[in-house]
Amino acid sequence: MPSGVLLEICIASPEDAATAAGAGADRLELNAALELGGLTPSLGTLLETRSAVRVPIVAMARPRPGGFHYSAAEFKTICRDVDLLLENGADGIAFGILNDQGVIDTARCRQLIERIGTDAGKQCVFHRAFDFTPDPFTAMEQLIDLGIRRVMTSGQQPTALQGAGLIADLIRRSAGRIEILPASGIRPANAAEIISLTHCTQLHGSLREMKTDNSLNARPKLSLRGQASLQNADGEGSFQGTSAQLVTEMVAALR
Numbered sequence: 119m120p121s122g123v124l125l126e127i128c129i130a131s132p133e134d135a136a137t138a139a140g141a142g143a144d145r146l147e148l149n150a151a152l153e154l155g156g157l158t159p160s161l162g163t164l165l166e167t168r169s170a171v172r173v174p175i176v177a178m179a180r181p182r183p184g185g186f187h188y189s190a191a192e193f194k195t196i197c198r199d200v201d202l203l204l205e206n207g208a209d210g211i212a213f214g215i216l217n218d219q220g221v222i223d224t225a226r227c228r229q230l231i232e233r234i235g236t237d238a239g240k241q242c243v244f245h246r247a248f249d250f251t252p253d254p255f256t257a258m259e260q261l262i263d264l265g266i267r268r269v270m271t272s273g274q275q276p277t278a279l280q281g282a283g284l285i286a287d288l289i290r291r292s293a294g295r296i297e298i299l300p301a302s303g304i305r306p307a308n309a310a311e312i313i314s315l316t317h318c319t320q321l322h323g324s325l326r327e328m329k330t331d332n333s334l335n336a337r338p339k340l341s342l343r344g345q346a347s348l349q350n351a352d353g354e355g356s357f358q359g360t361s362a363q364l365v366t367e368m369v370a371a372l373r
Contacts, residue, residue: 146174151183155180158199175210177208178213230242248261270301272300289316305323321372
């Protein structure tokens with residue numbers, strides 16, 4: 119296995135960022151609502167994350183879940199978000215825009231690339247919307263022609279391990295013209311196998327664990343019906359956050 123494989127960690131908070139960077143992550147992808155596949159983070163989250171770490175931060179620009187074909191109003195929102203994210207410390211933007219046939223919307227992508235300004239060293243990343251395109255090799259060539267720096271993919275399968283064959287083909291055919299970032303289901307236990315199968319030089323992982331908000335234990339006793347409604351509303355006092363142990367194990371596996 120090659121030494122020094124770059125590790126990007128998907129995060130959702132300044133605490134996640136500090137945990138991931140402290141455990142050795144090389145780059146961060148900042149989102150909101152990871153349980154929905156990742157949405158645009160708030161400016162407050164970005165500003166606090168930027169002040170917490172020095173590693174590069176790629177911010178997600180995705181206004182809603184449920185697909186990647188956006189209305190005119192949604193696209194305007196993406197453009198505004200991209201401007202604000204870059205103005206407030208993001209080192210790059212992850213986005214993905216398809217037309218209603220699932221093909222890359224090159225016109226809109228080009229507009230975003232121009233806003234991001236790769237000449238200034240900002241990173242343009244096409245996220246896993248790529249995995250919904252009907253012809254991944256054509257899609258990759260379109261992204262190369264657009265000037266996208268990196269594309270995230272699970273090889274059009276539920277996990278990167280399952281899609282390792284396609285990922286390897288993409289890396290081989292790209293011939294260094296675009297970075298291929300394997301993602302989805304990557305853990306310390308399977309990282310070496312994915313690298314061996316794909317010959318990738320970087321990996322993307324969430325590496326999260328359940329955490330608990332103990333404030334629920336302090337509230338007054340409610341009726342069973344009232345307890346159920348509150349628990350359903352707040353997720354029963356549990357949430358996911360970056361695992362320092364898993365990131366440490368992943369760094370050790372890669373290096």
